[in-house]
Amino acid sequence: MRSSVLLLFVGIHLAFAGKHSLKYFYTSVSGDENFTAIGLVNDVQFMYFDINTTKASPKTEWMRENEESDFWDSQTYSLIKQHDWILNKIWTKSAGEHTYQITYGCEWNDETGKTNVFRQYAYDGEDFLFLDLKSDKWISPMMQGFRAQETCNNATDRLVHWKHYLEIDCIDTLKKLLQLGKSSLEKTVSPQVSLLQKNSSSPVLCHVTVFYPSDITITWMRNGQELYKNVKVGNLLPNEDGTFQKTVTLQAEPDEWRKNEFSCVVKHQNKTIRKTLTENEIRTNNETAAPVDMTVVVVPVVILSLLLLLIIAVVGYLVYQRKLKSGYVPAKPSLSGSENSVQSSVVA
Known part of the structure; x- marks a missing residue:
């Protein structure tokens, strides 16, 4: 099984006053059934998961010291379930190699109190579906995603779930992580x-x-x-x-x-x-x-x-920076093959 890994180099763990962020990126590749997940707080990777190891693990010392093993067990269980869902719902009719990505998280400014949240999906590097909390609706920017858009908007319980998680739980988790890593996250390095x-x-x-x-x-x-x-x-x-x-x-x-x-x-x-x-x-x-x-x-x-x-080495990471809230890895656009299953099977 070929491994497709998003490379992030983590050493000094720092933060700053003002805007803070918590972001997760899931990437699945058809054909080799690869699936990876990373978590970032203030652009510093604190969590990593690879389906080849089937274990979520901390990537900072302050996470290793403060989180109990049952936290990582629950993270592992959740990510394995996410991978299984993608295999059963997205790649069932896969033809060739495609990528499917999920990006979600929140931002919080500790000076103004302003927050921003997002959850988005991409297929073969193109924006496929995103949650608009101003209208409380899922929206697809492409015609091929209209069926998935309708399916997700009919699943009102899932919309309520993600609205609550992003606006409340995600912000609370971000604040907790900032507090846990406070001793390391308060430093700055001049250019x-x-x-x-x-x-x-x-x-x-x-x-x-x-x-x-x-x-x-x-x-x-x-x-x-x-x-x-x-x-x-x-x-x-x-x-x-x-x-x-x-x-x-x-x-x-x-x-x-x-x-x-x-x-x-x-x-x-x-x-x-x-x-x-x-x-x-x-x-x-x-x-x-x-x-x-x-x-x-x-x-x-x-x-x-x-x-x-x-x-x-970090071509995948370049695209994340280029697309401010998406972090999608580019692939040759293809709206054939497994896309039919994406259109009908996505339930955000």
């Missing part, structure tokens, strides 16, 4: 900012790394004005120690940034870091560029190589 360039004609990367929490603002400025054109914002990526990294790329000719003041401005928590683009500040491996310390030349090569490997 390290570097300007990187492959050679003198390449785009300039504002590479920000080793920061936590994940909320961060990175902008390129030209003569004090924020730039939108020729700027590409990269995805948020996890580091092995549990911190994060992100890159924002500037496409500008050398003559242009030498004649104007270009700077990368990073805002994280209450701290602002500004890096002005100059030949002395930029790190490059172009041998014809202005003389720089050779140790500085080696660093960006290593960083860029590791970044490329990390991008390949």
Whole structure:
């Protein structure tokens, strides 16, 4: 049985005042019957389940120390039942390989008291069904999901169940987890900012790394004005120690940034870091560029190589960041084969 694992690197477990979140992601792959589940609090993985091991387990020390074994037994039982349901209801007519994902959770701002909740489904990487609590209805954004939408809306008891869980139980659980991990979750790590360039004609990367929490603002400025054109914002990526990294790329000719003041401005928590683009500040491996310390030349090569490997390793996680509340793993859209069973069998 092939294992399809969503890779998340967890080391330092940190949090912040303001907005907090509790999210769960379930992914099932037809054909090999693979099923994985992860739980995240403030983007830090605290729970993992794989049908190959059939055991839910804690991923943080504070969860290992505070939760009794019966909690993990109940989690395991629930996830095995979820996997069985998917096998019996979704993949009964499976043809080829497809993905089915469930994403749900809640957000809470401890400063304003504002909350937000969600439960969504995806099929082959496309949004298939979601719960709209403003109208108390399940909604499908695609015509192929209308049958599932009708089935779920007729199951009013399930709608009441999920409304209660998301608006009350989920928020309570989030607060409990924040309290359990308080000693570890109160810390912050300030970002390290570097300007990187492959050679003198390449785009300039504002590479920000080793920061936590994940909320961060990175902008390129030209003569004090924020730039939108020729700027590409990269995805948020996890580091092995549990911190994060992100890159924002500037496409500008050398003559242009030498004649104007270009700077990368990073805002994280209450701290602002500004890096002005100059030949002395930029790190490059172009041998014809202005003389720089050779140790500085080696660093960006290593960083860029590791970044490329990390991008390949966490491709599933990239999509989660791209789709703010979905976390869906992309797959080639296919509305044939097992979709007929999805249309008629989904009961959220």
